[in-house]
Every structure is written in structure tokens, then in C-alpha cells.
Amino acid sequence: MNNTLFFVLAVLLCRPVLNAQDGLISNVCNRHTTGLSGSWQYIVDPYENGYYNYRWEPFDQMERPGKEAFFMNAKPDSPSDLVEYDFDRSDSIRVPGDWNTQKEKLFYYEGTVWYKKSFSYSKEKAFNRLFVYFGAANYRAEVYLNGKKLGTHTGGFTPFCFEITGLVREKDNYLVVKVDNRRLREGVPTLNTDWWNYGGLTREVKLVETAENFIQDYFIRLHSGDPARIAGTIVINGPEAAGQTVRISIPELGISTEVVTDRAGRAGFDIRSEKIRPWSPEDPYLYEVILETREERLADRIGFRTIETEGRSILLNGRPVFLRGISIHEESPLWGGRAWSEEDARQLLMWAKELGCNFVRLAHYPHNEHMVRLADEMGLMVWAEIPVYWTILWDNEETYRNAENQLSEMITRDRNRASVIIWSVANETPVSEARNRFLTRLAGKARELDPTRLISAALEQSAYRGKPDVRTIHDPFAGVVDVLSFNQYIGWYDGLPDKCRRISWVIEQDKPVLISEFGAGAKQGLHGDKTARWTEEYQEYLYEETLNMIGRIDGLQGCSPWILKDFRSPRRVLPGIQDGWNRKGLISEEGKKKKAFYVLQEFYMEKARDAAKN
Numbered sequence: 001m002n003n004t005l006f007f008v009l010a011v012l013l014c015r016p017v018l019n020a021q022d023g024l025i026s027n028v029c030n031r032h033t034t035g036l037s038g039s040w041q042y043i044v045d046p047y048e049n050g051y052y053n054y055r056w057e058p059f060d061q062m063e064r065p066g067k068e069a070f071f072m073n074a075k076p077d078s079p080s081d082l083v084e085y086d087f088d089r090s091d092s093i094r095v096p097g098d099w100n101t102q103k104e105k106l107f108y109y110e111g112t113v114w115y116k117k118s119f120s121y122s123k124e125k126a127f128n129r130l131f132v133y134f135g136a137a138n139y140r141a142e143v144y145l146n147g148k149k150l151g152t153h154t155g156g157f158t159p160f161c162f163e164i165t166g167l168v169r170e171k172d173n174y175l176v177v178k179v180d181n182r183r184l185r186e187g188v189p190t191l192n193t194d195w196w197n198y199g200g201l202t203r204e205v206k207l208v209e210t211a212e213n214f215i216q217d218y219f220i221r222l223h224s225g226d227p228a229r230i231a232g233t234i235v236i237n238g239p240e241a242a243g244q245t246v247r248i249s250i251p252e253l254g255i256s257t258e259v260v261t262d263r264a265g266r267a268g269f270d271i272r273s274e275k276i277r278p279w280s281p282e283d284p285y286l287y288e289v290i291l292e293t294r295e296e297r298l299a300d301r302i303g304f305r306t307i308e309t310e311g312r313s314i315l316l317n318g319r320p321v322f323l324r325g326i327s328i329h330e331e332s333p334l335w336g337g338r339a340w341s342e343e344d345a346r347q348l349l350m351w352a353k354e355l356g357c358n359f360v361r362l363a364h365y366p367h368n369e370h371m372v373r374l375a376d377e378m379g380l381m382v383w384a385e386i387p388v389y390w391t392i393l394w395d396n397e398e399t400y401r402n403a404e405n406q407l408s409e410m411i412t413r414d415r416n417r418a419s420v421i422i423w424s425v426a427n428e429t430p431v432s433e434a435r436n437r438f439l440t441r442l443a444g445k446a447r448e449l450d451p452t453r454l455i456s457a458a459l460e461q462s463a464y465r466g467k468p469d470v471r472t473i474h475d476p477f478a479g480v481v482d483v484l485s486f487n488q489y490i491g492w493y494d495g496l497p498d499k500c501r502r503i504s505w506v507i508e509q510d511k512p513v514l515i516s517e518f519g520a521g522a523k524q525g526l527h528g529d530k531t532a533r534w535t536e537e538y539q540e541y542l543y544e545e546t547l548n549m550i551g552r553i554d555g556l557q558g559c560s561p562w563i564l565k566d567f568r569s570p571r572r573v574l575p576g577i578q579d580g581w582n583r584k585g586l587i588s589e590e591g592k593k594k595k596a597f598y599v600l601q602e603f604y605m606e607k608a609r610d611a612a613k614n
């Protein structure tokens, strides 16, 4: 064997392989990628017949899986050969996109669907590395390339990737993915939610090509509390990750500096600049940041700002800010399924801007990356959340690991986005010792991964000293979070809108307060007396009374009413009114605004005028 071939084999065989368990590749949208979006073949497999044999043994744990395993993408060898499936003669489906709104027979389907995509691949350079990257797959994905198992991912709203450098060939590659969206008691989220369980390859799938030793991840931000110091950490992945020289440039600031990675392939830097133009909703300024090694050049657009709390104030760049927010589910305003595209994101965020928002609460799970990148550009601060929602299995270690993994993937993907100011680790979770431990661990992990942002969660509120008309936050987790947030539905689930006039609030903690949800259902176009439920007038009345009430809450720093747009939920079945939709949107699923939209808009416009005077 000649030396070159030996060297090539040596590198191919000894290179570290990166997969979902080893962490993510950051900033995929600015790397060299080949999209695998478009038409894939699919097979509906409710009995998981393509994954288990008739003795319920998984094919992918066998030495040599037989043709019956769907991930083998087998064809009959002869007319007498038995193969009971054929991707290439099966129906096709669009990726990205949920299966529920693409295939009527799958509207309510919860189970396994197999996807297959064939592709060719020509390498541009001898030593590039190749990964297959998924923006998300809901809920559990088993991924195979050319019959080989790449790995598994659990969690429906965060990205993952697998290295395929040594597996991909010039022609006839077949990528097979088993996606199972069944809800699980031990899952995150668990069985009960108030949103549609959209299943499938719901976000983009790409081939990502990198250098042999590539910039896997980085975190570049203002030093907490010092608006003139840019701090950064960089991670190189590869057989020679140690001792790599990395040049960091921010041309507009005249910054260009070099660092050398340590034995773990990591390097940090700390740069002063008195010229930094801080990112803010009023001036969402982004800098081009360039990272270069001898093997590759990677650019990103990053905003620099500080976010902190001081007593009951939230300080953005050292100045108090009122969060004029709205909650948003990741549902397309254009065609009604799971949103995934830049166009979806732009429409949703344009509506938020039109409402007068400077803040969006992306409920109840990490949204697609277009949302946070556009929020950076459009000047909207972001509440980002993992789906630790309602009655999670708090004392199940695997459930905790799942939640922590989703948290890590969310933070790794988005911590270079200036718009993200709050990491939320839960929503409306019942208080218990096990729940407090679970959430406290998550908060600790979030602060470990990113000490620069605020931690919050929709906490439990209760009667103050037994007085039903005096509300307070007695949730033990209030002692852990930076921002006290809670959902309240006085006037919808609790009395009628006029009840808001009787309610007062006592907040005992010296922390900022955020009302993360309030709202009422209304069928767009249904009009009547303001005390008649489901009319636009009722919703409008609720908003008027609630905005007056929350104005009396000492330390209130913002609100994110529930919700921008009507969204699908299997819980909402009132004929002629809900028909499978949660109607608390300020905008209908057809994009028509309801009267309450203008009540909130006026409130925010006035808040913005007040802020401009200070």
C-alpha cells in the first residue's frame, strides 16, 4: 500500500466522529451546506413493522439486519424474492413539514412514519468532513444512512447532527429516518399539552461540509456588566484541534486578534472596544464577526448588548425596559401547519411589530432558527423555552436528562443571538419537592451554559394569606429565577372580566415581574354583548380590564398575552366556535385581526411613547 493511501486511510479511520451525543455544529446557515429539502418518500408504520421483527426484536440491534428492516431500503433480488415494502413506489411528502397538514389520513396520526431520501454527493475537497443536520424532528428520530444506523434523537424542537464522512458515497446514498411522534408519559413534553402534536421532519435537513479541523461551536457576547468588553470562547473539532490558531475579526470595530486552542481544542478571548453600538429593539445593530483558521472561514452576524436585573427592573444596556410582548406558537400563519420557514417567521414577527411589541415569548418549546435570527434583525427581544410543560415526570432521571439535553441544544444553537434575553425552563408546573429539584437543576445547567442571560418560568400564583382577591407568588422556584413570571386568566377561567377590578397583587420578592399569559377566546367575526363568551367584544373587554388591573402590579416589567394567533389544539372542540382551534389569538388562523388586537396595540403604543420620553 503506498504512503498516500496509507495516510488517507489512517486519517479516515482515526478521525473523531461527531454525532448528536457530542454536541451540535453552530451557525449551520452560514456554512457550506447542501439542502435535502423537497420530496421524500414515506411509509406509515403504526405497528413499527419496519423496525421490529415479529418477536419484537429491533432490526438495528442485529448483526446483519434482514431486508425486512425498512432502513435497508431493500429491493427484491429476483421475482421470487420477498420484500414487503418499497419506498420508491410509495407516496411522497414534503420535507420540511409536518405530516398532519400534508396528508389528510395523517391529520390525527400519532405513531411512526418512515422517510427516505436518495442523494448523490461529490466531495469538493479531499479532506472535508460531512454531517447530516436536522433542524428538528418531532418527537423521536432513528437515523440511518445506506443501511447503517447513525443514531437517535429525542425531543421535537431542537437540532441534531451525525457525521457521515466515512459512510457517504458518490452515488445512490439513501438516508432513512424513522420519526415517531407518540406522546409519552415520561416525555418532554408529557402526554397532555394544549397544542397540536405535529409529527415528522418538521424543519430543514441539510448536508453540512466542514474542514478536517473545523470551528464546531463558539459563544461571543458582551462581558456581563461591561458594555466595552467582548468575551468569547471557541471550540475546534478535529484530529488536530489542539494548537490551532484562530483569528477573530470584527472589521467595523477594527478588531482583529488571534488565539490558539488548548489541548481540548478550546480557546477564549477578551477584547475591549469603546466603539460598540449596542443592540436594542430601537437599534437592532448586528456586527459581522469572522472566525478564521488555516482550514476554514466562518462568518456570523452578532449583536452586542447587556441584559440584567436590578431590584424590580430589567436593564437592557443598563437602562430599565418594559417588555411589550406577545406569546407565539410555532404555527404557520400562511398554511396552518408547523411553521419552519423564513417567510413564516417574518409574517409572525411582522404582526408582533405591528402590535407595538419589543418582545416575543416563543411558547412552549424552541422555535425554528429563522425566528431568533429574524428577531435579531427586526429588534424583538425573545423568551425562549423548553417544553417542560404541566405534569412532567419529575422524579424520572431519564426525563430530566431529556429536558437537560433539549435545554443544552437550545442554548448552544441560540446563545449568539442578542435578541434572546430569557431562557425559560418551565410552564405552569405543579409545585412539589421533585418538581422544585428538577427545575432547580435545569436552572443551574442553563446558567452553566450561559451565565449572561436571565432565567425564568411561568410560576404558580396563589391567594395572598388566604384572601382570594389578593394574589401573590408563593412558588418556591421564585427564589431561583431572575424574573418572576406567571400566567393568570382572571376574567376567562376565573370569573368574568369585571372581576379584574376586585383583584390586587402582592409581590414579596425584590425581582422583576412579568405576566407571561392572560387572554380570552373569541371567534373572529362573532359579535355581541361584551359579557357573551366567544364574541370579539368579550375578548376586547377582558383586555381592557386586565390591562387596567396589571397596571396596579408593583414591579411589573412587562407582559406577553396569550396569544398572537389562533392555533390548533385537540382539546378545543366546541362546534362552530373552536372546531379544533384555541381561539385566544388576537388574529384568526386566516390572518384577520380581532378587536382586542387594537386594545393591546394602543396600550403598547402608549408604553412606547412613555419610554421614548425617559
Ligand code: GCU
Residues within 6 Å of the ligand: 194, 364, 427, 428, 487, 517, 562, 582, 584
Ligand atoms: C395555559 C397554557 C397555554 C394554554 C393556555 C390556554 O396558560 O400555558 O399553553 O394554551 O393556558 O388555556 O389557552
